[in-house]
Amino acid sequence: MTTSPDPELTALLDAVYHRYHYDFRGYAEASLRRRIGAALTHLRCPTVNDLRERVLAEPRGFSELLRFLTVQVSDLFRDPSYYRSLRERIVPYLRTYPSLKVWVAGCATGEEAYSLAIVFAEEGLLDRTLIYATDIHPESLRAAEAGVYDLERFARFSDSYRQAGGRGSLSDFYTAQYASAILDRRLKQAILFSDHSLATDVAFAEVELVSCRNVLIYFDRPLQDRAIGVLRDSVRRKGFLGLGAKETLRFSAHAEAFTELVPEDRIYQRR
Amino acid sequence: MVLHLPPTQPSHLVEVLRTRTSLPTREPDDKEPIVPGTLYVAPPNYHLLVERGRSFALSVDRPELFSRPSIDVLFESAADAFGPHVAGVLLSGANEDGARGLGHIAAAGGLTIVESPTTAAVPTMPAAALRRVAVDHAVPAAVIGTLLARLAAPTRSGEAT
Amino acid sequence: MGAVAYAIKPVVRDQLVTALRRLESKATQSLRRVLVVEDDVVHRESTCKLLAADDVETVPVGTAADALRALRTTTFDCMVLDLSLPDRSGSELLREMAQGEQYGFPPVIVYTGRAISRAEEQELGRFSQSIIIKGARSPERLLDEVTLFLHQVETNLPPERQRMLRDARHRDAVFEGRRVLVVEDDVRNVFALTSVLEPRGAKVEIARNGKEALQHLKLKPGVDLILMDLMMPEMDGLTATRAIRADPATAKIPIIALTAKAMADDRASCLAAGANDYIAKPLDVDKLLSLARVWMPK
Incomplete structure (x- = not known):
């Protein structure tokens, strides 16, 4: 029931912001965690810290992460x-x-x-x-x-x-x-x-x-x-x-x- | 409450439920604070999630197991947000959605209840959960209400079903 | 009194009296006055009825001449203008109002029954605050817009609007009717450029990359000036600049390159590719205007 954000997640988002100027730091946490979780599996990173290191080391890793962070799916004439x-x-x-x-x-x-x-x-x-x-x-x-x-x-x-x-x-x-x-x-x-x-x-x-x-x-x-x-x-x-x-x-x-x-x-x- | 529904039609589930319960019943808006004693229904074509700050969040991320709303998504976020203070109930259904989420709730120390596959109209969903999770209770649907009432009485806890 | 009157030339005296009367009426004005210029009697009456309120006086006129007469003697808070008048067109009337200091120039709302081309909209936009096409929901919007102007005097208008009013009166002709091709994929810059060039009478055309720019120049020849971003998808600005220079039909069009801020070699390479000049991003709008003024063909 804690509301303090996860430090590993915070560190990842800070790194992404400072390195790539994409700002996900104000994203709602529940969906963000799911998306990061999916990225971990896909990029075969055991932990969020591994993901952070990977993303900092290689821009391609970041493009892959970005795809997971921005995946909303819509339809023609949704609603x-x-x-x-x-x-x-x-x-x-x-x-x-x-x-x-x-x-x-x-x-x-x-x-x-x-x-x-x-x-x-x-x-x-x-x-x-x-x-x-x-x-x-x-x-x-x-x-x-x-x-x-x-x-x-x-x-x-x-x-x-x-x-x-x-x-x-x-x-x-x-x-x-x-x-x-x-x-x-x-x-x-x-x-x-x-x-x-x-x-x-x-x-x-x-x-x-x-x-x-x-x-x-x-x-x-x-x-x-x-x-x-x-x-x-x-x-x-x-x-x-x-x-x-x-x-x-x-x-x-x-x-x-x-x-x-x-x-x-x-x-x-x-x- | 999550029910798998076709994405392009507005849902009448809230009206139907209102005729059967005295609890206030509604589809929550994004960021709506969670009020105790209220029955919330996932809106069609959105995932419903629970935030740690005791409010709802919605997403239009990809469907999971062809479902949006997805039971797994709700259960997993509720387990993250409420830890042991959550109860997940899985009823009759035609795919395996919910099994993984119920596993998360169990792992976080929450309460898990499954409708017995033998009485379920479509047993696939509860059967999948039983294969995957050592649930606290597997009982006929008719009993779940009184069971929940009895379990909820002594302590107060956040619930998501 | 007579002595004073004698001391001044009659023409000047007339102007003074008029000016004083206008000052006076402005000072004592608790009523808001709206000039409704519309040749059709039925429409004129229904517009007046729509705008009628306790503190609003509507002054209906049916011709441009009557409108000018009213504007000479009375101060209006707002003017609603139909474009089709018997004695001259609405835009002619607006231009006439803009020319002389003898007319008050209230905020103008163009209220018209016909569709308006981009070119007309641009022309009208320099003298009027908004344009409303008549239709099912137009009375509602007219009322909204008029109400807005009735509750602001000119000095309360946002600075940009005031500047627009002044620009309309003292604008300079360099940009008038000129075609500027903006080759840029970033909407922020496209918007910034459009919003400084269009109010000055230029016609802004947009291409999102070098390839589109070349197509555009082929399909719609006669562009006066090109503002060229360097970093774009499909075909970058340097390649496009070289191609424009290589084609005799476009070789002479002035090109101003939009370069990234601290990139010294950007500047050298864009000049080498054939650009006439460059300006660094983020764009300083005033600087860009002077630069465009310099390069605009006379």
């Missing part, structure tokens, strides 16, 4: 009701802007950014929209930019797309080849994939919509507050912030800066 609410409640408001900027913070392998791009395309807004999609993991960003996913996932994606209020067929937006599907070029052209860390960087743009889903769950409370501060600084007045289905501003110091617009889908509006 269809979120996208339905965006379409029905938020898009009419976004239409009043002559041009739009959207930020997908923590885009992992890009599913979220593409889902938004599809909604915007169907609503006729994509031509006037720039979507920033950022993550700290270079490999994920490369995968996101490629926009290639296993074809077997598309049955589920299509189902979610329909539940999300899709106007046509998801297949309008991808080309299937053998066992994979590649997403459309016109979606990619609207998205700028880039490196950004909610743990160490600050706001880089003022946008009408920030979608940051299932990223904050990996942060402890102080880091969540920092990250939500960055999101707040990035959303223009009366702009929108969408979080994951089980994420909330309720415990945040910045709750006052937002109103709950669609509480059931965790969509907030900047005051």
